[in-house]
Amino acid sequence: MKRGDGQNASNHLSAWVCPLLLALAAGCAAPRGTAPADARRFDFQRDTFAFANELRWEYRYDANGNWKTAWREPKPDYSQHCFVLARCTRQFFLNARFDPRQPIADEREYRRLVRRVVASSPRRSLPEGEKVVIPGYADLREFSRAQEALLKANCGGAWRSYFQRGHWRMIFPFTRRHQQSMAAQLVAHLARDGPLIVHV
Template sequence: MKTIRRVLNVIPSNSRTAAGFWQLGAFVALVLLRSSAVASDFCIDSDTVSFANSTVFEYRQGHPHLRRQREKGEPKRYTRRCFVLCRTTMQFQKFARFDPHTPALDDKALAARIRNVTRRAAWGKPLPLDQRVVFPGYPNLRAMSKARREVVRANIGLGWPTYFRPGNFRMLIVHDSNYHKETHANLDAALARGELFVGFLTTYPRLSINHAVLVYKRKPASQNDGIDRYLVYDPNHPELPRELTWSSHDHAFAYQKDWDFIGGFVCVYQIYGKWLQ
């Protein structure tokens, strides 16, 4: 409302006619529609990979336990890739496009194009459509990763280097509520700009969760309870969105309960928003 008042204040008084108001209304509506279209462009059913990140530990009601030793001949589990999958999702959203009407590439050519995308800085600005890396033969990332799973897995990056990211060391510092309020403001600002927000969730020094998720939409407020709700792509659960919440009363984030997390309070650190983050 404040922005609209400023616009009205700069309009000369002799132009404040009914036609002028209609033009202003049309302009504001167009801006809002364009903003909404950008923000809602991400679709969890098509813009994420078809496979899940596997946890290192086995979980029982949200509590970690050592897994049994892998038996001979049992496929190696795809673990430690939550950061990798969130980064890859953001990179494909910014730097890739799909063309289902042309023949698919062979494995070698497909691998080269995947690396062309995933070796770009995730925090870079999105490329225009005509400059993006083209992936023929598939309508979206979900379909391609389902049909060519092993090629995709082998070329989006290893998991262990993410343990040594410089931004991870923020978890060792005790942050007050002002830090969490700033993170919440940055989250809302990123979504308002139509951007994705990758968050590192942790309860350090407790080890109930150390995980990366991608926040892509703020849910409409359904009740005046002081809780902001966000839709999240969780690499451990690619089938459906998860929910991250912010309490304006507690000045704290919380993540939903599932088989791999007991639910409740988490610290959130933005990652891949800028260099060294």
């Protein structure tokens, strides 16, 4: 290989490696939302979905202490949506407002409203006047109990739980000190800004 060819190859390598490293670094640099001083506290009984996100596998120890897995029977109809529901829970909390005084809308209208919420930022709260108003229900728990099928169909596919920009960090080891530091940050965030999305 000529020296010039080696230089060109190096330039080509730098041309895509640098943007890749920048993109990976950006995965750690998620913007931090801030909650207004008068923001209400997250209420698990009101601000979560009424239906379950299940696993396709059952995990257990047998009589000899061996770890066993098996397909869940019957197969769950809604599974592997961990991140989807975590993200949507936060989006509804930050960017939607429920108004039980308004009449219940039709399916088409609720589909439109849910998609607006799902398209909103899970990191920053919309101003009160711009929040998506969900008519006919008092909170997310009540809404998801009545409109379960519609929400399952419109909150996002299971594939979203697997393709997240932050997943690449899980291949690196974490020290005890780092875990303690992160735990302290999470507790401080919960006290200051309310719920957040955590990959476990």
